[in-house]
Amino acid sequence: MILYHIFFQKLMTRKIKILFLLSLFCSHINAQELQAKVTVNASHINTTVDKKVFNTLQSQLSNFLNSRKFTEDQFKEYEKVQCNFILNLQSIVEPNVYKATLIIQAARPVFNSSYQTALVSYQDQDFTFRYVEYQSVDFNDNRVQGTDALSANLTAVLAYYSYIILGLDYDSFSPKGGAAFFQKAQNVVNNAPEANNVNGWKAFDGLRNRYWLAENLISSRNNIIHDVIYSYYRAGLDKLVDSESEAQLNLIQALTQLQAFNREVPNTMFVDFFMQNKLLELVGIFKKATTANKNKVVDLLTSLDVSNASRYKEELR
Numbered sequence: 001m002i003l004y005h006i007f008f009q010k011l012m013t014r015k016i017k018i019l020f021l022l023s024l025f026c027s028h029i030n031a032q033e034l035q036a037k038v039t040v041n042a043s044h045i046n047t048t049v050d051k052k053v054f055n056t057l058q059s060q061l062s063n064f065l066n067s068r069k070f071t072e073d074q075f076k077e078y079e080k081v082q083c084n085f086i087l088n089l090q091s092i093v094e095p096n097v098y099k100a101t102l103i104i105q106a107a108r109p110v111f112n113s114s115y116q117t118a119l120v121s122y123q124d125q126d127f128t129f130r131y132v133e134y135q136s137v138d139f140n141d142n143r144v145q146g147t148d149a150l151s152a153n154l155t156a157v158l159a160y161y162s163y164i165i166l167g168l169d170y171d172s173f174s175p176k177g178g179a180a181f182f183q184k185a186q187n188v189v190n191n192a193p194e195a196n197n198v199n200g201w202k203a204f205d206g207l208r209n210r211y212w213l214a215e216n217l218i219s220s221r222n223n224i225i226h227d228v229i230y231s232y233y234r235a236g237l238d239k240l241v242d243s244e245s246e247a248q249l250n251l252i253q254a255l256t257q258l259q260a261f262n263r264e265v266p267n268t269m270f271v272d273f274f275m276q277n278k279l280l281e282l283v284g285i286f287k288k289a290t291t292a293n294k295n296k297v298v299d300l301l302t303s304l305d306v307s308n309a310s311r312y313k314e315e316l317r
Contacts, residue, residue: 033073034162035080036065041088045098053133054089060137061085064155068139070162071181081169082107082116085158093128093197097150100127102157106165108172111238119168121277124161126209128197129154141187149193157200160188160210167217172233176226182217189214208269216270225270228258240285248286248293255300262304275305283315 040058042051065085083106091099102124107116130150139155146152163185167178189211192201200209216222231254239247262271286297294316302309 032067032069033071033075033080033166034065035082036062037084038062038065039084039086041086045089045092049092053131056133057131058087060134061087061154061158064137064139065158065162068159068162070159070166081119081165083120083165085161087127096132097128097130097197099197100129101125102127102161104161104165106168108169108233110240112241117233117237117281118277119172120161120165120273122273124157124200124210126199126205127153127157128199129157141184144188144191145193149195149198152193153195153198156188156193157210160185160214163188164213164217168229171226171229173230174234175230176223178226178229179218182214186214186218207267208272212269213273216268216273222261222265222268222270224257224261228254228261228274231257248289251282251285252293252296252300255297255304259300259303271304279305279308279311283312286316 038058038061040054040061042049042054045051045054065083084103086103086105088101088103089098090101093099104120104122104124105118106120107118109115110117128150130148131154135151137155139159140146141159144152144156146155163181167181167185170177170181189201192198192210194201199205201211202209203211203215205211217225231250236247236251236254239250258271258274262268282297282301286294289297298312298316301312305312
């Protein structure tokens, strides 16, 4: 009887692994909107933990992001949104429960060039989840909380940022084009998993978290945000090759709108979120601009990106 039990356990483990490998194969055939690279960094985790678990986690998360259908649209291979999800495991809260930070990066191509401009460059500092090797990694918009809050938090956070990425990408190509995806991100916030170790989904969890980013992006009082996104990318960056001077003026207009919004609604998360990783890009664009345009953009950038104010002044003097 004992030998039969051991044999049965080994057989089931083998079946799980086969099903897992088949799911990876199928995902390659049916790849969808995101071209996501997932990296799981477990260097801070005690060496007594079998690191194979983290390789499996990385594969399953990659499979989840690259195979899931997030939109109703059909994406060609070259249209997929390139993004990185870097999961840095910080500690083990309890067996199979990890505290981590998550770096989210996404980019879109600039028209008529090989240049990729950042849509997202952000680090989520408060990410706790449960993961048992080969557990189901799935997400249902109608059952965000799942059956276990800590396990559900793993895919809820990834789905949330996927919707944010897609919303920004769509906004950057058409006016307010990303509205449906920001609403989907808000749905995740409204129905987020709840547990003692799950944070980042509530207004009182801080001023810079998932709650506030979604709130900033769907609030009707913040409609100008979406004009800024469209003007910056489509009217600004996408025109750089064909008409550099026009593109610079459109970028100045977008930043002027963002400054006006920041003064009217100060201390929103969106302004900091938007300005992340823009320094080198904007310095490169305005390095050879007219003195008048340089002066305008320096005034704008030193108020919008205070932490880098001295660099803007130095680089664009």
